[in-house]
Amino acid sequence: MRSSARVLLFNPPILDFSAFDLWIRPLNLLRLAGHLEKAGIAVALLDCLDRFHPAMPEVKKSHRFASYGCGHYYSEEVAKPDILRFVPRRFKRYGMTLERVRRELERYPPPDMIILSCMMTYWYLGAVESARLFREMFPSVPLVLVGVYPILCPEHSRKCVPVDFVHSEASAVKLLKFIEEHLGISIGLQDTYVSPSYHLLTSTSALPILTASGCPFSCEYCASAALSSGFQSFSHETIVEEIKRAVRDFGTTDFVLYDDAFLIDKSRHAVPILENIVRCSLPVRFHSPNALHASEIDRETAILLKKAGFVTIRLGLEFDDSERLNSTGGKVTAAEFVHAVSWLKEAGFAASEIGAYVFVGYPGQTPEEAARACLFAHRQGILVKQTQYAPTPQSAIWERGFPDFRFDPGEDPLLQNCTLMPWRSDTFPASVYFRLRERINRWNALAQRGCRCDE
Ligand code: SF4
CATH class of the missing domain: 3.20.20.70 (Aldolase class I)
Structure with missing residues (x-):
């Protein structure tokens, strides 16, 4: 058993016709971080939807719910997928740009494992592009996919997102077991309340x-x-x-x-x-x-x-x-x-x-x-x-x-x-x-x- 390890948690940008930060926070990753930190694992989080992150491009538009923690994301138009051509709206990447994501990742010490989340099923393009980036930057680091998308669309996730492990169950038990085995650290398998990090x-x-x-x-x-x-x-x-x-x-x-x-x-x-x-x-x-x-x-x-x-x-x-x-x-x-x-x-x-x-x-x-x-x-x-x-x-x-x-x-x-x-x-x-x-x-x-x- 090892005594320490580093895990990077990653919440990708959203690729969609529209997106708004109505209190979108990666609670699933924060709860997972709670488990890992309890076991002594060093955890870092890069949330590409964090509007307050120093690497996030500035957005001038304000919103009436801004004081409550809501607001507009930075966005850039990207190519619309062929299958969505019939929708007469512009397709965009919301959140941190790929270039800034890459720059941020270069600042992190190399992780022993990367855990990538994807919430909505129709946001999977963000997970695919992020997984490819990780494969290029950290080719030998085990990569895991979690979130709503892999639970609701397990086969699609396994086929389309180039990761080592797709966690497609509501219970975290199998996920924690995979992490334990790959990091060689005992986490203590609990599927109960743990303080989010x-x-x-x-x-x-x-x-x-x-x-x-x-x-x-x-x-x-x-x-x-x-x-x-x-x-x-x-x-x-x-x-x-x-x-x-x-x-x-x-x-x-x-x-x-x-x-x-x-x-x-x-x-x-x-x-x-x-x-x-x-x-x-x-x-x-x-x-x-x-x-x-x-x-x-x-x-x-x-x-x-x-x-x-x-x-x-x-x-x-x-x-x-x-x-x-x-x-x-x-x-x-x-x-x-x-x-x-x-x-x-x-x-x-x-x-x-x-x-x-x-x-x-x-x-x-x-x-x-x-x-x-x-x-x-x-x-x-x-x-x-x-x-x-x-x-x-x-x-x-x-x-x-x-x-x-x-x-x-x-x-x-x-x-x-x-x-x-x-x-x-x-x-x-x-x-x-x-x-x-x-x-x-x-x-x-x-x-x-x-x-x-x-x-
Ligand atoms: S199943 Fe529960 S969470 Fe889902 S819509 Fe019905 S009441 Fe709401």
Whole structure:
């Protein structure tokens, strides 16, 4: 057994039609770093999406959520892949340029292993170009691929990304075993909560936090079950200690919940966490870009969320039709949603702080149905966050196929991009989609002013 080793964790740039830093942080790599550092391994992180990294080209455009830790990425236009030629938009690389990545890598001491992450399936081109760069610069260093992409598309990852090991399971056990064997260092195989190595980030003012992994629901459009080993809540004392430590050590002001199901089993999990945070009077804000379960929000929960410092509340509505809500997973009813919004407002949340995700372009959904669901959300006096449906491998609906699509999203993960929605099907043509988007923008502008449309 060796006594020390160096591992480089790498989060590649995004190659896509659009990308925005809505609290995108490599939490999977930070959690993995926590395991490795505990075993005495020296870990470095190069996050090509870190807007605060000194090697990141400057972006002049600011954003209204900048103080919360969000913002625009630096981007450069790159050649559009042939398979996406039909999309009338420019294709770009978002994040650090390849030249700067190369320069940064030259500054690192040679690693004993490189672990490369790829989140969305349709971002795999960033992983491919990074893996090629590593092969050229560090030809003999073992290279590992992790993230959502290799879990949802294991065969494609093995075929297309030139690495030594593709980690295609939700559990980290096999990955840690591979690392142990190749580095000759005992890590201690644990698949439980380990503190993320936040200190590896260049900016710690806004940090991602995971209080529970997985989700007990099985909505037909979601692959949460494939991405986690069951639903597991971490100890609420541990989570509160983690938050307090980050405030004390880094001066963190914003926490971003990466949970899929924060409020499920709330009396034993979310409520004690929130009550503890209120008791400590921590000067922090919370954001839930992954939707909270509206069905779990009653008057007391809404008040607790407000008192704990939540300022960005997102709710998963998806549809307004009860039959559709029920048949796709039943995580909420329209009545529960209406109640949740009214409790949140009564607790003091402003319209601009609450947004509802609503699907647009869902298989079998007509434009009228999508517009009606968006209008339903708007009429509750909150923001409508339209979600262009993205076909997701290993979700239940994926198995049924997509008869009204012009292409098979299984042919190439690039075709799983939600941006393709307006050019994907005759049922929901681009002109209809863009008209609806304009209406939603008008409704949201009205909601921000506390008004509602009279349609
Ligand atoms: S959509 Fe939300 S509630 Fe449904 S399975 Fe996924 S994470 Fe759970």
